Amino acid sequence: MDDLTPRAILDGLCTQFLARQLVYYEVIDSTNAVAKDLANQGAAEGTMVIADEQTMGKGRLGRQWLAPKGSSLLFSLIFRPHLPVPRAQGLTMVCGLGVRQAIRELTCLPAQLKWPNDILLRGRKAGGILTEIGSTGQHLDYAVVGIGLNVNMDTSQLPAEFNATSISQELGRLVSRVQLLQQILLRIEERYLALCAGEWPAAEWASALETLGQWVELHTAQGKWRGIAQAVDNEGALLLRLENGQVKRVLEGDITLSRRNNGPLSPRNK
Ligand code: BT5
Secondary structure: OOOOOHHHHHOOOOOOOOOOOEEEEEEEOOHHHHHHHHHHOOOOOOOEEEEEEEOOOEOHHHOEOOOOOOOEEEEEEEEOOOOEHHHOHHHHHHHHHHHHHHHHHHHOOOOEEEOOOEEEEOOEEEEEEEEEEEEEOOEEEEEEEEEEEEOOOOHHHOOHHHOEOOHHHHHOOOOOHHHHHHHHHHHHHHHHHHHHOOOOOHHHHHHOEOOOOOEEEEEEOOEEEEEEEEEEOOOOOEEEEEOOOOEEEEOOOEEEEOOOOOOOOOHHHO
């Protein structure tokens, strides 16, 4: 039921170009690292690198992505869109929306997204997306979009502070990783082709973000702020309405839900 080899993936895959070239590892350090090397060597658009286990799975800002062997979908896709660098977040948007749609279609779970790159099930993190780019001048040479999704995982194997969940945990049964992957790839490809035809996904992405309109705490490398996650703009930046009424625009960070009045933030952040 749960064979992730290229033969199993290609058997029943309905995409035109996505994952038609694919590289599979039983164990690898990071599928994103391999995909970036391949992209730099000229690998074709649509190439997928997938693994059953990673020894150095990466999140953003040097963070780790942990996944016990056989529990997850861990894959990276190479795209070569004609886009200016500031539009790279569009790839994260189409991939997040594709994953969300495929989970909903195959499991009926109400999957949601969280700014900027999380996949949530019932408010807890079930997946993450790491987009890394190569560029010449103002334009993208390639974008590698890495997706980690907790499919058949007992998340008590992860540190409790991750607040993680998995599809099997929410559903109460195991699901076929290969079927889910095929559906994800199909939905991502449709959305990517639409993006290349000029349909920008920001509005739909915004409507799929669970935290918009709510009080949140924002953590960035520069500090911590609290406010209402008012909107996202076309480039995927978060517009945070601070308690003093100012609107702060941020491209990178993490948000967690917060109550309106739960104490002052430190003065340097006001
Ligand atoms: C992400 O980063 O969420 C992006 C994760 C992307 C992983 C994929 S796997 C395939 C490809 N190859 C790679 O090497 N990476 C990509 P970030 O938003 O920085 O979140 C990282 C944080 O999520 C960690 O610091 C933990 O708190 C938490 N975390 C780690 N593993 C998790 C898991 N399996 N489920 C839920 N949360 C997890």
